Amino acid sequence: MECPSCKLISPPNAIRCDCGYNFTSGKLEASSLSKPPISKLRFLGCNIALGVGVLSLIGGVAGISKGGTGDGGFAGLLIILGALAYRSRKKVFLGLVSSSKTRRLVEMAFLSVILCLVLLQNNVLAKIYQDPVPNLAYTGVSFEHQRAVVAR
Numbered sequence: 001m002e003c004p005s006c007k008l009i010s011p012p013n014a015i016r017c018d019c020g021y022n023f024t025s026g027k028l029e030a031s032s033l034s035k036p037p038i039s040k041l042r043f044l045g046c047n048i049a050l051g052v053g054v055l056s057l058i059g060g061v062a063g064i065s066k067g068g069t070g071d072g073g074f075a076g077l078l079i080i081l082g083a084l085a086y087r088s089r090k091k092v093f094l095g096l097v098s099s100s101k102t103r104r105l106v107e108m109a110f111l112s113v114i115l116c117l118v119l120l121q122n123n124v125l126a127k128i129y130q131d132p133v134p135n136l137a138y139t140g141v142s143f144e145h146q147r148a149v150v151a152r
């Protein structure tokens with residue numbers, strides 16, 4: 001049985017199509033699949049964090065060449081690892097990937113590295129916010145990019 005609304009093939013005894021079309025009444029009802037599709041927007045926070053982390057890392061490395069301490073690089077690494085671990089877990093919660101042993105081990109490794117880096121480093125958060133301008137710029141660019149991806 002083909003749905004006249006969305007052309008999806010349903011079993012012959014189906015009462016309703018996944019899109020919400022009722023074969024008996026011939027009316028489009030609220031879809032049973034009311035959950036919105038998983039968009040890339042759900043990972044916007046992680047992606048912004050990743051971008052900020054990369055920028056901080058680059059900034060920190062560039063700072064070393066100018067005689068700096070590279071503290072920003074440390075903070076950047078923390079953000080990158082944290083965002084990757086968080087994104088991985090979020091994908092599992094959203095059902096996009098299965099929670100494998102390897103995935104858990106990688107996440108735990110990331111979090112362990114973060115913990116070690118935090119213990120080695122004081123005032124990490126203060127250092128992250130020392131240079132907010134590129135971070136804000138990246139946030140804007142990333143948001144526009146994500147909107148373009150979603151709109152397509």
Ligand SMILES: [Zn+2]
Nearest residue numbers: 003006017019
């Ligand atoms: Zn349908």
